[in-house]
Amino acid sequence: xxxxxxxxxxxxxxxxxxxxxxxxxxxxxxxxxxxxxxxxxxxxxxxxxxxxxxxxxxxxxxxxxxxxxxxxxxxxxxxxxxxxxxxxxxxxxxxxxxxxxxxxxxxxxxxxxxxxxxxxxxxxxxxxxxxxxxxxxxxxxxxxxxxxxxxxxxxxxxxxxxxxxxxxxxxxxxxxxxxxxxxxxxxxxxxxxxxxxxxxxxxxxxxxxxxxxxxxxxxxxxxxxxxxxxxxxxxxxxxxxxxxxxxxxxxxxxxxxxxxxxxxxxxxxxxxxxxxxxxxxxxxxxxxxxxxxxxxxxxxxxxxxxxxxxxxxxxxxxxxxxxxxxxxxxxxxxxxxxxxxxxxxxxxxxxxxxxxxxxxxxxxxxxxxxxxxxxxxxxxxxxxxxxxxxxxxxxxxxxxxxxxxxxxxxxxxxxxxxxxxxxxxxxxxxxxxxxxxxxxxxxxxxxxxxxxxxxxxxxxxxxxxxxxxxxxxxxxxxxxxxxxxxxxxxxxxxxxxxxxxxxxxxxxxxxxxxxxxxxxxxxxxxxxxxxxxxxxxxxxxxxxxxxxxxxxxxxxxxxxx
Amino acid sequence: xxxxxxxxxxxxxxxxxxxxxxxxxxxxxxxxxxxxxxxxxxxxxxxxxxxxxxxxxxxxxxxxxxxxxxxxxxxxxxxxxxxxxxxxxxxxxxxxxxxxxxxxxxxxxxxxx
Numbered sequence: 001x002x003x004x005x006x007x008x009x010x011x012x013x014x015x016x017x018x019x020x021x022x023x024x025x026x027x028x029x030x031x032x033x034x035x036x037x038x039x040x041x042x043x044x045x046x047x048x049x050x051x052x053x054x055x056x057x058x059x060x061x062x063x064x065x066x067x068x069x070x071x072x073x074x075x076x077x078x079x080x081x082x083x084x085x086x087x088x089x090x091x092x093x094x095x096x097x098x099x100x101x102x103x104x105x106x107x108x109x110x111x112x113x114x115x116x117x118x119x120x121x122x123x124x125x126x127x128x129x130x131x132x133x134x135x136x137x138x139x140x141x142x143x144x145x146x147x148x149x150x151x152x153x154x155x156x157x158x159x160x161x162x163x164x165x166x167x168x169x170x171x172x173x174x175x176x177x178x179x180x181x182x183x184x185x186x187x188x189x190x191x192x193x194x195x196x197x198x199x200x201x202x203x204x205x206x207x208x209x210x211x212x213x214x215x216x217x218x219x220x221x222x223x224x225x226x227x228x229x230x231x232x233x234x235x236x237x238x239x240x241x242x243x244x245x246x247x248x249x250x251x252x253x254x255x256x257x258x259x260x261x262x263x264x265x266x267x268x269x270x271x272x273x274x275x276x277x278x279x280x281x282x283x284x285x286x287x288x289x290x291x292x293x294x295x296x297x298x299x300x301x302x303x304x305x306x307x308x309x310x311x312x313x314x315x316x317x318x319x320x321x322x323x324x325x326x327x328x329x330x331x332x333x334x335x336x337x338x339x340x341x342x343x344x345x346x347x348x349x350x351x352x353x354x355x356x357x358x359x360x361x362x363x364x365x366x367x368x369x370x371x372x373x374x375x376x377x378x379x380x381x382x383x384x385x386x387x388x389x390x391x392x393x394x395x396x397x398x399x400x401x402x403x404x405x406x407x408x409x410x411x412x413x414x415x416x417x418x419x420x421x422x423x424x425x426x427x428x429x430x431x432x433x434x435x436x437x438x439x440x441x442x443x444x445x446x447x448x449x450x451x452x453x454x455x456x457x458x459x460x461x462x463x464x465x466x467x468x469x470x471x472x473x474x475x476x477x478x479x480x481x482x483x484x485x486x487x488x489x490x491x492x493x494x495x496x497x498x499x500x501x502x503x504x505x506x507x508x509x510x511x512x513x514x515x516x517x518x519x520x521x522x523x524x525x526x527x528x529x530x531x532x533x534x535x536x537x538x539x540x541x542x543x544x545x546x547x548x549x550x551x552x553x554x555x556x557x558x559x560x561x
Numbered sequence: 562x563x564x565x566x567x568x569x570x571x572x573x574x575x576x577x578x579x580x581x582x583x584x585x586x587x588x589x590x591x592x593x594x595x596x597x598x599x600x601x602x603x604x605x606x607x608x609x610x611x612x613x614x615x616x617x618x619x620x621x622x623x624x625x626x627x628x629x630x631x632x633x634x635x636x637x638x639x640x641x642x643x644x645x646x647x648x649x650x651x652x653x654x655x656x657x658x659x660x661x662x663x664x665x666x667x668x669x670x671x672x673x674x
Contacts (some may be wrong), residue, residue: 029623047627049651051583082660097582197658348657353664401664419647420655428646430657480645 004112008544020102026384044115048162057117060128060146061089061374065361070111072357085350123153128175142172144291163242165251181496205256213253297369302334322405340380341404345441349415418458427475427482429458438511453489466494472499503550517547568630572604575612577625
């Protein structure tokens, strides 16, 4: 994993010192809130309903156990004993005091972490496949690329005041486990079909929110050496041409849509031709230095099959379920990547207590070479677990209440914090997630249903990625009451698809019934082996909409927006 | 520095966040408090305007941020309850147990080993 060098340490410390001064000037009144707001946003500080919120960057979701323990310490000392993993692999604290935040940032800097550019109109945290470096289907580990982009984009002087936020994601496999199509720029590591040379497929113009648009291919193959120069070209075109007159039309997705992908590509290529060639040379050497930091840890040979695992799976239903859904093949024989679900039945998606963080760090030290990953599905991955240690790991997770065998199933719900926390929200999302989770708690039933991604957003900004849910739920306010619109058929994978609206909004109490109705259609009409998404693709919207509207006739409904 | 006002709905109270801590506070007769029972309730337009001025003054004095009038209903026992769910949540906190309380009441997810 990447370790800070002297430059990195100095960089973060300088930023902390700078922000400490800015906070002091805000508290004294030397800075007004209007002057301070863009400064605090670029240090990840929001003002939410109840308190300030601090968003900690977890670059491409990778962190050490030392870092996880520091997050636990911060949660205990400066927050209320817990943190929240976001859909961009970051961690959020919901209750820090502004006057304490400089001290929090110093604690983060002690372990090579920061909150720089986790908000504001700048390049945000680069996210990546949570199985980066361990997935057997990878062309190449995307983390060095993500780290290169992180370094390049941190306090980039030209791109510090973009028209709007800018989000990048990186993957190293054909299977897209990072939702590239939903990002402003998506980078997929690929091999040239003729030469076999490594390079990148570049997507541009994706984004969710009030105008969801899937990213389009900008470059089918970009040589490795050209990456930063090409990204600069994209950002430069956006910085110059992106709208600044209307916040809701300022993302690059709007520019690409209004310009057209061909015309946009021409502008990028023209800008790229003017690129600084010295930067090209820099890219290759930088990438090599960075890549050296991401070697697999030394993993002793281990058996691929384990009688203890098979024996317990045969006799213990919950363990068998966990093995089936939460354990993923590792590129090294005898090992596995384990998903630790932060979606216990009735729990708050993505929340983890300080005690759980510390205990998970202990388990990661013992079973995962000291490495932990945060995923954009708001779970945790332990990436390097010996298969013959799976039983002991699971037993440890049971004690923590983190052994839910539901990865990818209907109770593995993604949810933004919603109106219970967020100043932007229009409705609550957490209670909806909890109600659905409890309705479908039966593990046998969950397995019968199979993979089904439910994603919930508490407002049009779509931080819960509801547009990409197989069932998406959007909470709005209608005539003073919470009203929920459901979409169906979304897909965040390498075959991306935006969900389709089912009909008028419904009250919160009806949402679990609505999900039941949709699941019932699927179960009644699926063919052998079909997942929910495949059945929807075959049947189309009609039967699901009929079931949804039938439910509305039985219950209370609200007019659609 | 502007303070959010809220149309003709009365009565209203004034909510804000403490600048240094972010904690939600209400304007009282003598200052600011976390205690909703101490909230100063304005039931006339001039009283509401006075609250707006209080918010502006406190904002200018770097005591609070995001000050705004919140329409409320008064219970028979004098209790104050915001009309909008958003304001209710802002005043009393998240509508669900969270943090350690949530982990202790996690809907029965524990399984036997």
